[in-house]
Amino acid sequence: MRGVLALAKRNLLETVRAPLNLAFYIVLPLIMLVLMSLLLKNTQSAPPNFQIVNFASGICVFGYTFISLFVGMQIAGDKNSSFMNRINISPVSRVGYYFSYFISSLPIAAVQTALFFAVALMLGYPFGGRLFLNVLYLIPSAVFYIAVGILVGCLCGSEKQTSPISTIFISLTGIFGGIFMPTELFKGAFATIVEILPFSHSVAIGSEIYSLGASCIYPHILYLIGYTLLIVSVITVIELVRKYKK
Numbered sequence: 001m002r003g004v005l006a007l008a009k010r011n012l013l014e015t016v017r018a019p020l021n022l023a024f025y026i027v028l029p030l031i032m033l034v035l036m037s038l039l040l041k042n043t044q045s046a047p048p049n050f051q052i053v054n055f056a057s058g059i060c061v062f063g064y065t066f067i068s069l070f071v072g073m074q075i076a077g078d079k080n081s082s083f084m085n086r087i088n089i090s091p092v093s094r095v096g097y098y099f100s101y102f103i104s105s106l107p108i109a110a111v112q113t114a115l116f117f118a119v120a121l122m123l124g125y126p127f128g129g130r131l132f133l134n135v136l137y138l139i140p141s142a143v144f145y146i147a148v149g150i151l152v153g154c155l156c157g158s159e160k161q162t163s164p165i166s167t168i169f170i171s172l173t174g175i176f177g178g179i180f181m182p183t184e185l186f187k188g189a190f191a192t193i194v195e196i197l198p199f200s201h202s203v204a205i206g207s208e209i210y211s212l213g214a215s216c217i218y219p220h221i222l223y224l225i226g227y228t229l230l231i232v233s234v235i236t237v238i239e240l241v242r243k244y245k246k
Helices: 002-016 019-041 052-079 082-088 094-122 129-137 139-155 159-176 188-196 199-245
Strands: none
Touching: 002 019, 002 052, 002 094, 019 052, 019 094, 052 094, 052 139, 052 159, 052 199, 094 129, 094 139, 094 199, 129 139, 129 199, 139 159, 139 199, 159 199, 188 199
């Protein structure tokens, strides 16, 4: 466990030392939150998903997708460096290696979430118990996107390969998650696909909590847990196959 924590510290330091990473993690989503809030205050009416009580959570989740992107890039980048050779001869297992990225990413997600809602309060988000419930119930969404990033890094052989795949996840979250357009607009088979995919569920818990309270966590939480466990299972199978081939 000591080796895993040492790796997590190394991963966290690498992230913090890269200004570009911090800009994408925090600055870009915050700018989007502020700009959209200012624009909508000057419109006659806004869709429900663009109300601050809903939109703040959506942008927060959108920020998690950038954590996913850079986690994938870090893991894929390690594969083409001497660092991976040292990992292979160290007592840390590959599972422990991937878990270190999970440990190092959670504090970033926590800081990101706290900053988002601090700004959201300034923009009119109501202060109260449901604000803290919102922050709490966004944790499963953060865990899911970190797992996605680890999977992308596990599958890709270089940093260049991670960008297009991660961009797809970012786009799917923005569209199918209901961040930039209401999911109620989707009809028929498309609506069913949106319901099956995890993206809308990763946003819905936070966006619905102000109006519905804690009851909104079900069934969205089941989708997030299920998809996260599926991703962990896929990563485990991939590593077992690689180990068997060796």
